[in-house]
Amino acid sequence: MAKKKNSAKQLVQVNIDELKDFIKHIVNNNRYLQTTGKVPVTVNVEGDAGLGKTSAIMQVANELELNCVRLNLAEIEELGDLVGYPVRQFQLCKQGTTVSTSSAKVPVYENKVIQKQVLENGKIVMKSITESVQTGWKNEEVAIPQSDGECLWIDEQATTEYIKRGYEFTGEKRMSYCPPEWITGLSGGGFLILDDYTRADQRFIQACMTLIETQKYISWALPQDWHIILTTNPDNGDYLVTSMDEAQKTRFISVMLKFDVDVWARWAESTGIDGRCINFMLLHPELVTESINARSITIFYNCISSIPDFANNLPLIQMIGEGSVGSEFATLFTLFINNKLDKLISPKEILFSDDETKVMRDLRNCIGTGPDYRADIASILVTRVINQALIFAENNTVEQKTINRLITLTTKDDTLTDDLKYVLIKKILNTNKQKFQKLMVNPEVVKISVKQ
Numbered sequence: 095m096a097k098k099k100n101s102a103k104q105l106v107q108v109n110i111d112e113l114k115d116f117i118k119h120i121v122n123n124n125r126y127l128q129t130t131g132k133v134p135v136t137v138n139v140e141g142d143a144g145l146g147k148t149s150a151i152m153q154v155a156n157e158l159e160l161n162c163v164r165l166n167l168a169e170i171e172e173l174g175d176l177v178g179y180p181v182r183q184f185q186l187c188k189q190g191t192t193v194s195t196s197s198a199k200v201p202v203y204e205n206k207v208i209q210k211q212v213l214e215n216g217k218i219v220m221k222s223i224t225e226s227v228q229t230g231w232k233n234e235e236v237a238i239p240q241s242d243g244e245c246l247w248i249d250e251q252a253t254t255e256y257i258k259r260g261y262e263f264t265g266e267k268r269m270s271y272c273p274p275e276w277i278t279g280l281s282g283g284g285f286l287i288l289d290d291y292t293r294a295d296q297r298f299i300q301a302c303m304t305l306i307e308t309q310k311y312i313s314w315a316l317p318q319d320w321h322i323i324l325t326t327n328p329d330n331g332d333y334l335v336t337s338m339d340e341a342q343k344t345r346f347i348s349v350m351l352k353f354d355v356d357v358w359a360r361w362a363e364s365t366g367i368d369g370r371c372i373n374f375m376l377l378h379p380e381l382v383t384e385s386i387n388a389r390s391i392t393i394f395y396n397c398i399s400s401i402p403d404f405a406n407n408l409p410l411i412q413m414i415g416e417g418s419v420g421s422e423f424a425t426l427f428t429l430f431i432n433n434k435l436d437k438l439i440s441p442k443e444i445l446f447s448d449d450e451t452k453v454m455r456d457l458r459n460c461i462g463t464g465p466d467y468r469a470d471i472a473s474i475l476v477t478r479v480i481n482q483a484l485i486f487a488e489n490n491t492v493e494q495k496t497i498n499r500l501i502t503l504t505t506k507d508d509t510l511t512d513d514l515k516y517v518l519i520k521k522i523l524n525t526n527k528q529k530f531q532k533l534m535v536n537p538e539v540v541k542i543s544v545k546q
Contacts, residue, residue, distance in 0.1 A: 109354035141351030144389025161284030167294030186261035270313035283319025292335040298486035304421035355379035441482035
Protein backbone atom coordinates (compact mmCIF):
# COMPACT_ATOMS: atom_id res chain seq x y z
CA MET A 95 0.00 0.00 0.00
CA ALA A 96 1.38 3.41 -0.93
CA LYS A 97 2.24 5.64 1.98
CA LYS A 98 -0.14 8.56 2.37
CA LYS A 99 1.54 11.80 1.42
CA ASN A 100 1.55 14.43 4.15
CA SER A 101 0.52 17.58 2.32
CA ALA A 102 -0.27 19.70 5.38
CA LYS A 103 1.21 23.15 5.11
CA GLN A 104 2.32 25.41 7.93
CA LEU A 105 0.14 28.52 8.09
CA VAL A 106 1.74 31.93 8.51
CA GLN A 107 1.19 33.18 12.07
CA VAL A 108 -0.08 36.70 12.75
CA ASN A 109 -1.17 38.73 15.74
CA ILE A 110 -4.39 40.75 15.75
CA ASP A 111 -2.74 43.93 14.43
CA GLU A 112 -1.18 42.02 11.55
CA LEU A 113 -4.46 40.20 10.89
CA LYS A 114 -6.36 43.47 10.59
CA ASP A 115 -3.79 44.90 8.17
CA PHE A 116 -3.93 41.68 6.13
CA ILE A 117 -7.74 41.75 5.87
CA LYS A 118 -7.66 45.41 4.80
CA HIS A 119 -5.25 44.48 2.02
CA ILE A 120 -7.51 41.62 0.90
CA VAL A 121 -10.50 43.99 0.80
CA ASN A 122 -8.63 46.47 -1.40
CA ASN A 123 -7.32 43.66 -3.59
CA ASN A 124 -10.81 42.14 -3.90
CA ARG A 125 -12.14 45.47 -5.08
CA TYR A 126 -9.49 45.49 -7.78
CA LEU A 127 -10.34 41.89 -8.76
CA GLN A 128 -14.02 42.78 -9.11
CA THR A 129 -13.20 45.61 -11.52
CA THR A 130 -11.53 43.01 -13.76
CA GLY A 131 -14.47 40.60 -13.53
CA LYS A 132 -12.78 38.15 -11.17
CA VAL A 133 -14.22 36.55 -8.02
CA PRO A 134 -13.05 38.06 -4.68
CA VAL A 135 -10.72 35.96 -2.51
CA THR A 136 -12.08 34.42 0.68
CA VAL A 137 -9.99 34.48 3.89
CA ASN A 138 -9.92 31.77 6.56
CA VAL A 139 -8.75 32.94 10.01
CA GLU A 140 -7.71 29.90 12.01
CA GLY A 141 -6.81 30.01 15.68
CA ASP A 142 -7.51 28.73 19.16
CA ALA A 143 -10.76 29.65 20.88
CA GLY A 144 -10.96 32.98 22.68
CA LEU A 145 -8.25 34.85 20.75
CA GLY A 146 -10.65 37.43 19.32
CA LYS A 147 -10.83 36.24 15.70
CA THR A 148 -14.42 37.34 15.12
CA SER A 149 -14.05 40.55 17.13
CA ALA A 150 -11.01 41.62 15.10
CA ILE A 151 -12.83 41.00 11.80
CA MET A 152 -15.85 42.99 12.98
CA GLN A 153 -13.53 45.84 14.04
CA VAL A 154 -12.08 45.95 10.50
CA ALA A 155 -15.60 46.09 9.04
CA ASN A 156 -16.39 49.01 11.35
CA GLU A 157 -13.17 50.82 10.48
CA LEU A 158 -13.87 50.41 6.74
CA GLU A 159 -17.54 51.41 7.24
CA LEU A 160 -18.79 48.14 5.76
CA ASN A 161 -21.84 46.09 6.67
CA CYS A 162 -21.07 43.03 8.76
CA VAL A 163 -23.16 39.85 8.79
CA ARG A 164 -22.04 37.09 11.16
CA LEU A 165 -23.49 33.62 10.69
CA ASN A 166 -22.49 30.99 13.24
CA LEU A 167 -22.70 27.88 11.07
CA ALA A 168 -22.63 25.58 14.11
CA GLU A 169 -25.91 27.11 15.34
CA ILE A 170 -27.88 27.13 12.05
CA GLU A 171 -30.28 24.21 11.68
CA GLU A 172 -32.03 24.95 8.36
CA LEU A 173 -29.99 25.19 5.16
CA GLY A 174 -32.46 27.78 3.89
CA ASP A 175 -31.37 30.16 6.66
CA LEU A 176 -27.95 30.17 5.03
CA VAL A 177 -28.65 30.09 1.29
CA GLY A 178 -32.35 31.00 0.98
CA TYR A 179 -35.39 28.88 0.22
CA PRO A 180 -36.47 27.43 -3.14
CA VAL A 181 -39.23 29.25 -5.03
CA ARG A 182 -40.99 28.60 -8.36
CA GLN A 183 -40.66 31.40 -10.91
CA PHE A 184 -42.52 32.12 -14.15
CA GLN A 185 -41.36 34.16 -17.11
CA LEU A 186 -43.74 37.03 -17.82
CA CYS A 187 -43.51 39.49 -20.70
CA LYS A 188 -45.33 42.76 -21.06
CA GLN A 189 -48.31 42.86 -23.42
CA GLY A 190 -47.27 44.09 -26.81
CA THR A 191 -43.82 42.57 -26.59
CA THR A 192 -42.68 41.74 -30.08
CA VAL A 193 -42.48 38.09 -31.06
CA SER A 194 -40.05 36.75 -33.62
CA THR A 195 -39.96 33.39 -35.33
CA SER A 196 -36.99 31.17 -35.77
CA SER A 197 -36.41 27.94 -37.66
CA ALA A 198 -35.60 25.00 -35.42
CA LYS A 199 -35.27 21.24 -35.85
CA VAL A 200 -37.97 19.27 -34.05
CA PRO A 201 -38.34 15.46 -33.83
CA VAL A 202 -40.90 13.62 -36.01
CA TYR A 203 -42.86 10.75 -34.45
CA GLU A 204 -45.03 8.07 -36.07
CA ASN A 205 -47.29 5.42 -34.58
CA LYS A 206 -46.04 1.95 -35.52
CA VAL A 207 -47.24 -1.54 -34.70
CA ILE A 208 -44.44 -3.62 -33.24
CA GLN A 209 -44.22 -7.17 -31.88
CA LYS A 210 -43.27 -7.27 -28.22
CA GLN A 211 -42.95 -9.98 -25.54
CA VAL A 212 -45.36 -9.46 -22.64
CA LEU A 213 -46.28 -11.44 -19.54
CA GLU A 214 -49.88 -12.71 -19.67
CA ASN A 215 -51.45 -15.18 -17.21
CA GLY A 216 -48.00 -16.17 -16.05
CA LYS A 217 -46.76 -16.88 -19.57
CA ILE A 218 -44.59 -14.90 -21.97
CA VAL A 219 -46.43 -14.31 -25.25
CA MET A 220 -45.85 -12.16 -28.37
CA LYS A 221 -48.34 -9.34 -28.90
CA SER A 222 -48.80 -6.53 -31.39
CA ILE A 223 -48.46 -3.16 -29.66
CA THR A 224 -48.79 0.37 -31.11
CA GLU A 225 -46.00 2.76 -29.96
CA SER A 226 -44.90 6.27 -30.93
CA VAL A 227 -41.48 6.01 -32.54
CA GLN A 228 -39.20 8.84 -33.67
CA THR A 229 -38.59 8.50 -37.39
CA GLY A 230 -36.58 11.65 -38.11
CA TRP A 231 -36.33 15.45 -37.85
CA LYS A 232 -38.03 18.38 -39.60
CA ASN A 233 -37.57 22.15 -39.70
CA GLU A 234 -40.33 24.15 -38.03
CA GLU A 235 -40.92 27.82 -37.27
CA VAL A 236 -41.21 28.51 -33.51
CA ALA A 237 -42.30 31.76 -31.81
CA ILE A 238 -39.78 33.45 -29.52
CA PRO A 239 -40.80 36.47 -27.38
CA GLN A 240 -38.23 39.29 -27.57
CA SER A 241 -37.08 40.53 -24.16
CA ASP A 242 -36.11 44.15 -24.94
CA GLY A 243 -36.08 44.58 -21.14
CA GLU A 244 -39.78 43.64 -21.00
CA CYS A 245 -39.54 39.97 -19.93
CA LEU A 246 -39.00 39.09 -16.26
CA TRP A 247 -38.71 36.02 -14.05
CA ILE A 248 -41.29 36.50 -11.29
CA ASP A 249 -41.84 34.53 -8.08
CA GLU A 250 -45.06 32.52 -8.17
CA GLN A 251 -46.74 34.51 -5.39
CA ALA A 252 -46.09 37.81 -7.22
CA THR A 253 -47.37 36.85 -10.67
CA THR A 254 -50.89 38.21 -10.05
CA GLU A 255 -49.55 41.69 -9.40
CA TYR A 256 -47.45 41.67 -12.59
CA ILE A 257 -50.41 40.45 -14.67
CA LYS A 258 -52.32 43.51 -13.41
CA ARG A 259 -49.45 45.63 -14.74
CA GLY A 260 -49.87 44.21 -18.23
CA TYR A 261 -47.52 41.21 -18.22
CA GLU A 262 -48.45 37.82 -19.67
CA PHE A 263 -47.17 34.27 -19.12
CA THR A 264 -44.81 32.94 -21.77
CA GLY A 265 -45.18 29.36 -20.56
CA GLU A 266 -41.57 29.20 -19.32
CA LYS A 267 -40.97 28.32 -15.67
CA ARG A 268 -38.04 27.39 -13.43
CA MET A 269 -37.09 26.62 -9.83
CA SER A 270 -35.02 29.33 -8.18
CA TYR A 271 -33.75 30.36 -4.74
CA CYS A 272 -34.78 33.60 -3.08
CA PRO A 273 -31.96 35.55 -1.38
CA PRO A 274 -31.68 34.73 2.37
CA GLU A 275 -32.98 37.21 4.93
CA TRP A 276 -29.52 38.17 6.18
CA ILE A 277 -28.65 39.85 2.85
CA THR A 278 -32.06 41.36 2.10
CA GLY A 279 -32.25 45.13 2.32
CA LEU A 280 -28.53 45.75 2.87
CA SER A 281 -26.92 48.40 0.69
CA GLY A 282 -23.22 48.95 0.09
CA GLY A 283 -20.32 46.57 0.71
CA GLY A 284 -19.85 44.26 3.64
CA PHE A 285 -18.32 41.25 5.34
CA LEU A 286 -19.99 37.85 5.46
CA ILE A 287 -18.39 36.13 8.46
CA LEU A 288 -18.97 32.37 8.42
CA ASP A 289 -18.13 31.70 12.05
CA ASP A 290 -17.05 28.26 13.31
CA TYR A 291 -16.96 27.08 9.69
CA THR A 292 -15.54 23.62 10.39
CA ARG A 293 -17.96 22.97 13.26
CA ALA A 294 -20.89 23.03 10.82
CA ASP A 295 -22.77 20.08 9.38
CA GLN A 296 -21.27 18.85 6.09
CA ARG A 297 -24.38 20.09 4.20
CA PHE A 298 -23.61 23.68 5.20
CA ILE A 299 -19.93 23.36 4.31
CA GLN A 300 -20.85 22.07 0.83
CA ALA A 301 -23.30 24.94 0.30
CA CYS A 302 -20.69 27.44 1.45
CA MET A 303 -18.17 26.07 -1.04
CA THR A 304 -20.38 27.34 -3.87
CA LEU A 305 -20.59 30.77 -2.23
CA ILE A 306 -16.84 30.87 -1.61
CA GLU A 307 -15.93 29.86 -5.14
CA THR A 308 -18.38 32.05 -7.08
CA GLN A 309 -20.01 34.41 -4.52
CA LYS A 310 -23.30 33.06 -5.95
CA TYR A 311 -25.84 30.44 -4.97
CA ILE A 312 -27.93 29.18 -7.91
CA SER A 313 -30.09 32.25 -8.59
CA TRP A 314 -28.76 34.96 -6.25
CA ALA A 315 -25.36 36.55 -5.69
CA LEU A 316 -23.58 38.59 -3.06
CA PRO A 317 -23.65 42.30 -3.97
CA GLN A 318 -20.57 44.15 -5.18
CA ASP A 319 -17.86 44.81 -2.55
CA TRP A 320 -18.84 41.92 -0.28
CA HIS A 321 -16.09 39.77 1.21
CA ILE A 322 -16.37 36.30 2.76
CA ILE A 323 -14.29 35.55 5.87
CA LEU A 324 -14.24 32.18 7.65
CA THR A 325 -13.19 31.50 11.23
CA THR A 326 -12.01 28.04 12.25
CA ASN A 327 -10.29 26.19 15.08
CA PRO A 328 -7.18 24.06 14.40
CA ASP A 329 -7.78 20.48 13.30
CA ASN A 330 -5.28 19.13 15.83
CA GLY A 331 -7.44 16.84 17.95
CA ASP A 332 -8.21 19.48 20.59
CA TYR A 333 -11.41 20.72 18.91
CA LEU A 334 -14.52 18.97 17.61
CA VAL A 335 -14.19 20.08 13.98
CA THR A 336 -14.76 18.60 10.53
CA SER A 337 -11.52 17.98 8.65
CA MET A 338 -11.18 19.80 5.33
CA ASP A 339 -9.60 18.14 2.31
CA GLU A 340 -7.21 19.92 -0.05
CA ALA A 341 -10.01 20.63 -2.54
CA GLN A 342 -11.73 22.73 0.12
CA LYS A 343 -8.57 24.39 1.45
CA THR A 344 -7.49 25.59 -2.00
CA ARG A 345 -10.64 27.70 -2.33
CA PHE A 346 -9.43 30.32 0.16
CA ILE A 347 -6.31 31.77 1.77
CA SER A 348 -5.62 30.92 5.42
CA VAL A 349 -3.69 32.56 8.26
CA MET A 350 -3.14 31.42 11.84
CA LEU A 351 -3.96 33.89 14.63
CA LYS A 352 -1.66 33.66 17.65
CA PHE A 353 -1.77 35.37 21.03
CA ASP A 354 0.51 38.41 21.37
CA VAL A 355 0.74 39.77 24.90
CA ASP A 356 1.76 43.29 23.78
CA VAL A 357 -1.24 43.58 21.47
CA TRP A 358 -3.48 42.16 24.19
CA ALA A 359 -2.10 44.64 26.74
CA ARG A 360 -2.88 47.58 24.44
CA TRP A 361 -6.40 46.29 23.90
CA ALA A 362 -6.82 45.73 27.66
CA GLU A 363 -5.62 49.26 28.37
CA SER A 364 -8.12 50.72 25.87
CA THR A 365 -11.09 48.72 27.20
CA GLY A 366 -10.44 49.43 30.87
CA ILE A 367 -9.20 46.03 32.07
CA ASP A 368 -7.90 46.40 35.65
CA GLY A 369 -4.29 47.63 35.51
CA ARG A 370 -3.22 45.15 38.19
CA CYS A 371 -4.33 42.34 35.89
CA ILE A 372 -2.53 43.85 32.90
CA ASN A 373 0.69 43.90 34.94
CA PHE A 374 0.29 40.21 35.78
CA MET A 375 -0.40 39.28 32.16
CA LEU A 376 2.68 41.10 30.92
CA LEU A 377 4.72 39.29 33.57
CA HIS A 378 3.36 35.84 32.67
CA PRO A 379 2.39 35.69 28.96
CA GLU A 380 3.36 32.00 28.89
CA LEU A 381 0.20 31.19 30.87
CA VAL A 382 -1.95 31.72 27.78
CA THR A 383 -2.58 28.26 26.32
CA GLU A 384 -5.29 26.44 24.38
CA SER A 385 -7.14 25.62 27.61
CA ILE A 386 -6.48 28.98 29.30
CA ASN A 387 -7.23 31.39 26.49
CA ALA A 388 -7.55 35.16 26.37
CA ARG A 389 -11.35 34.96 26.63
CA SER A 390 -11.35 32.99 29.90
CA ILE A 391 -8.60 35.23 31.31
CA THR A 392 -10.65 38.33 30.51
CA ILE A 393 -13.68 36.78 32.24
CA PHE A 394 -11.54 36.13 35.35
CA TYR A 395 -10.24 39.69 35.39
CA ASN A 396 -13.72 41.16 34.93
CA CYS A 397 -14.98 39.07 37.87
CA ILE A 398 -12.42 40.52 40.28
CA SER A 399 -12.17 44.08 38.93
CA SER A 400 -14.56 45.48 41.57
CA ILE A 401 -12.35 44.26 44.46
CA PRO A 402 -10.45 47.34 45.71
CA ASP A 403 -7.79 45.48 47.69
CA PHE A 404 -6.71 42.13 46.27
CA ALA A 405 -4.51 41.30 49.29
CA ASN A 406 -7.48 41.21 51.65
CA ASN A 407 -9.55 38.94 49.38
CA LEU A 408 -7.12 36.20 48.34
CA PRO A 409 -9.43 33.22 49.13
CA LEU A 410 -12.23 34.74 47.02
CA ILE A 411 -9.83 35.52 44.16
CA GLN A 412 -8.40 32.00 44.31
CA MET A 413 -11.89 30.50 44.12
CA ILE A 414 -12.92 32.68 41.16
CA GLY A 415 -9.64 31.92 39.43
CA GLU A 416 -9.99 28.15 39.80
CA GLY A 417 -13.47 28.37 38.31
CA SER A 418 -12.35 30.30 35.25
CA VAL A 419 -8.63 29.90 34.50
CA GLY A 420 -7.58 26.93 36.65
CA SER A 421 -5.64 26.47 39.85
CA GLU A 422 -2.13 27.04 38.43
CA PHE A 423 -3.05 30.42 36.97
CA ALA A 424 -4.95 31.43 40.10
CA THR A 425 -2.09 30.40 42.41
CA LEU A 426 0.46 32.39 40.42
CA PHE A 427 -1.87 35.37 40.50
CA THR A 428 -2.23 35.24 44.29
CA LEU A 429 1.57 34.91 44.58
CA PHE A 430 1.86 38.02 42.41
CA ILE A 431 -0.39 39.84 44.89
CA ASN A 432 1.55 38.56 47.93
CA ASN A 433 4.72 40.03 46.39
CA LYS A 434 2.85 43.36 46.17
CA LEU A 435 3.38 43.49 42.39
CA ASP A 436 -0.22 44.62 42.00
CA LYS A 437 0.86 47.86 43.68
CA LEU A 438 2.99 49.09 40.76
CA ILE A 439 2.71 52.74 39.80
CA SER A 440 0.07 53.22 37.09
CA PRO A 441 0.97 54.44 33.57
CA LYS A 442 -1.49 57.32 33.90
CA GLU A 443 0.33 58.52 36.99
CA ILE A 444 3.71 58.18 35.26
CA LEU A 445 2.54 60.26 32.27
CA PHE A 446 0.14 62.79 33.72
CA SER A 447 0.87 63.35 37.44
CA ASP A 448 1.95 66.91 38.21
CA ASP A 449 4.43 65.80 40.88
CA GLU A 450 7.32 64.61 38.69
CA THR A 451 9.67 64.11 41.67
CA LYS A 452 7.23 61.69 43.32
CA VAL A 453 6.62 59.86 40.00
CA MET A 454 10.32 59.21 39.45
CA ARG A 455 10.79 58.13 43.09
CA ASP A 456 7.86 55.68 42.88
CA LEU A 457 9.15 54.36 39.58
CA ARG A 458 12.58 53.65 41.08
CA ASN A 459 10.98 51.96 44.07
CA CYS A 460 9.04 49.64 41.77
CA ILE A 461 11.96 48.79 39.48
CA GLY A 462 14.79 48.85 42.03
CA THR A 463 18.42 49.75 41.49
CA GLY A 464 21.77 47.95 41.32
CA PRO A 465 21.55 44.23 42.16
CA ASP A 466 17.87 44.65 43.07
CA TYR A 467 16.96 45.96 39.60
CA ARG A 468 13.86 44.20 38.16
CA ALA A 469 14.20 44.23 34.39
CA ASP A 470 10.86 42.39 34.06
CA ILE A 471 9.01 45.06 36.03
CA ALA A 472 10.74 47.83 34.06
CA SER A 473 9.62 46.20 30.80
CA ILE A 474 6.04 45.90 32.03
CA LEU A 475 5.85 49.56 33.00
CA VAL A 476 7.42 50.75 29.73
CA THR A 477 4.90 48.69 27.73
CA ARG A 478 2.03 50.17 29.70
CA VAL A 479 3.35 53.73 29.35
CA ILE A 480 3.61 53.27 25.57
CA ASN A 481 0.08 51.90 25.33
CA GLN A 482 -1.38 54.57 27.59
CA ALA A 483 0.32 57.38 25.64
CA LEU A 484 -0.88 56.08 22.28
CA ILE A 485 -4.44 55.40 23.43
CA PHE A 486 -4.67 58.88 24.98
CA ALA A 487 -3.32 60.50 21.81
CA GLU A 488 -5.99 58.91 19.59
CA ASN A 489 -8.69 61.32 20.79
CA ASN A 490 -6.78 63.99 22.71
CA THR A 491 -4.18 66.69 22.18
CA VAL A 492 -0.81 65.73 23.66
CA GLU A 493 0.18 68.66 25.87
CA GLN A 494 3.72 69.89 26.35
CA LYS A 495 3.86 68.65 29.95
CA THR A 496 3.31 65.08 28.71
CA ILE A 497 6.07 65.55 26.13
CA ASN A 498 8.32 66.85 28.93
CA ARG A 499 7.54 63.79 31.06
CA LEU A 500 8.58 61.46 28.21
CA ILE A 501 11.77 63.49 27.76
CA THR A 502 12.52 63.13 31.49
CA LEU A 503 11.97 59.35 31.36
CA THR A 504 14.30 58.92 28.39
CA THR A 505 17.02 61.57 28.78
CA LYS A 506 17.13 63.01 32.31
CA ASP A 507 16.85 59.89 34.44
CA ASP A 508 18.72 56.56 34.59
CA THR A 509 15.91 54.48 36.06
CA LEU A 510 15.26 52.89 32.67
CA THR A 511 17.95 51.10 30.67
CA ASP A 512 19.05 52.48 27.28
CA ASP A 513 17.25 49.73 25.32
CA LEU A 514 13.96 50.41 27.12
CA LYS A 515 14.35 54.13 26.43
CA TYR A 516 14.88 53.31 22.75
CA VAL A 517 11.80 51.07 22.67
CA LEU A 518 9.72 53.75 24.40
CA ILE A 519 10.64 56.48 21.91
CA LYS A 520 10.57 54.35 18.74
CA LYS A 521 7.18 52.72 19.35
CA ILE A 522 5.51 56.02 20.19
CA LEU A 523 6.98 57.84 17.16
CA ASN A 524 6.40 54.95 14.76
CA THR A 525 2.74 54.70 15.76
CA ASN A 526 1.78 58.38 16.03
CA LYS A 527 4.58 60.68 14.98
CA GLN A 528 2.18 63.54 14.28
CA LYS A 529 0.92 63.82 17.88
CA PHE A 530 4.39 63.34 19.42
CA GLN A 531 6.50 65.26 16.91
CA LYS A 532 7.59 67.74 19.61
CA LEU A 533 9.76 64.95 21.04
CA MET A 534 12.04 65.33 18.02
CA VAL A 535 12.85 68.91 19.02
CA ASN A 536 15.01 67.51 21.82
CA PRO A 537 18.46 66.49 20.44
CA GLU A 538 18.92 63.80 23.13
CA VAL A 539 15.65 62.15 22.11
CA VAL A 540 16.72 62.25 18.46
CA LYS A 541 19.95 60.54 19.41
CA ILE A 542 18.05 57.77 21.24
CA SER A 543 15.59 57.30 18.34
CA VAL A 544 18.31 56.60 15.78
CA LYS A 545 20.17 54.11 17.97
CA GLN A 546 20.95 50.92 16.08
